Amino acid sequence: MEECALCKKKAELKNSHIIPKFVTDWIKKTGPTGFLRDTNNAFRLRVQDGLKVHLLCGECEQLFSKHEKIFAEKIFIPYLKDKMNYHFLIMHNFIQFHF
Numbered sequence: 001m002e003e004c005a006l007c008k009k010k011a012e013l014k015n016s017h018i019i020p021k022f023v024t025d026w027i028k029k030t031g032p033t034g035f036l037r038d039t040n041n042a043f044r045l046r047v048q049d050g051l052k053v054h055l056l057c058g059e060c061e062q063l064f065s066k067h068e069k070i071f072a073e074k075i076f077i078p079y080l081k082d083k084m085n086y087h088f089l090i091m092h093n094f095i096q097f098h099f
């Protein structure tokens with residue numbers, strides 16, 4: 001049994017993503033290669049998933065997961081959509097200005 005980093009209880013710890021999975025999925029989806037690379041490895045090998053460490057107990061992992069979902073749905077995804085609209089608006093204005 002190890003100590004949970006959040007509640008400090010002794011428990012069997014889960015493999016917690018250091019960077020939320022929805023962020024690493026977005027990086028893979030939008031990156032030029034579609035892969036993640038291990039920057040700690042001298043050969044920068046491809047990895048399937050972001051770094052995970054034994055950090056939180058099941059209860060705290062669920063708590064983080066709940067908040068990550070809300071953040072993804074309410075902030076991260078809407079921001080990306082607005083950002084895309086913002087870039088589209090700039091391009092639209094640029095084209096109008098030059099033609």
Ligand SMILES: [Zn+2]
Nearest residue numbers: 004007057060
């Ligand atoms: Zn905990």
